[in-house]
Amino acid sequence: xxxxxxxxxxxxxxxxxxxxxxxxxxxxxxxxxxxxxxxxxxxxxxxxxxxxxxxxxxxxxxxxxxxxxxxxxxxxxxxxxxxxxxxxxxxxxxxxxxxxxxxxxxxxxxxxxxxxxxxxxxxxxxxxxxxxxxxxxxxxxxx
Amino acid sequence: xxxxxxxxxxxxxxxxxxxxxxxxxxxxxxxxxxxxxxxxxxxxxxxxxxxxxxxxxxxxxxxxxxxxx
Numbered sequence: 001x002x003x004x005x006x007x008x009x010x011x012x013x014x015x016x017x018x019x020x021x022x023x024x025x026x027x028x029x030x031x032x033x034x035x036x037x038x039x040x041x042x043x044x045x046x047x048x049x050x051x052x053x054x055x056x057x058x059x060x061x062x063x064x065x066x067x068x069x070x071x072x073x074x075x076x077x078x079x080x081x082x083x084x085x086x087x088x089x090x091x092x093x094x095x096x097x098x099x100x101x102x103x104x105x106x107x108x109x110x111x112x113x114x115x116x117x118x119x120x121x122x123x124x125x126x127x128x129x130x131x132x133x134x135x136x137x138x139x140x141x142x143x
Numbered sequence: 144x145x146x147x148x149x150x151x152x153x154x155x156x157x158x159x160x161x162x163x164x165x166x167x168x169x170x171x172x173x174x175x176x177x178x179x180x181x182x183x184x185x186x187x188x189x190x191x192x193x194x195x196x197x198x199x200x201x202x203x204x205x206x207x208x209x210x211x212x
Contacts, residue, residue: 067179
């Protein structure tokens, strides 16, 4: 529990720092690269990219349950709509006020520092939570 | 303007699909189950990780504010 709290505090502090620097700068890319590279290394360390770890495939199959093509169709339809809208936005130059691309639309959520900070924490959480579950799964298998 | 509404409609649809997937899991997959389905194979895990990195770089290193442009 203490480790979780410490990780949360470090994540929030790092998010605040990383989202305070100006975009398109070298330090900005470095601050994004650090958690990205760390995630790749840690996923490799838990064996997520190893062919020998069939238990990970079984774990994800169990989590996926009885998912089938028909059960993911709504998500595929949303994806098709996203691709269509994004294509139109890009065809109109990418920054059209009439048809903004997804990133132009999302830019409105990044105006304030605290908004970027919250999104950064969410981004780290999305990347780290599967890693945390894989880590716990590995510990469970080793017992 | 209409396209912005379109993005909001897609966001609302995604929230509804996610809620439906969590309560009627037999008929519709939640985002977590969709992610797990993709992650059953190594290439799927690699793609998911690359998407995550791309989103991070695009959101936090390549965003544009009116006073930055």
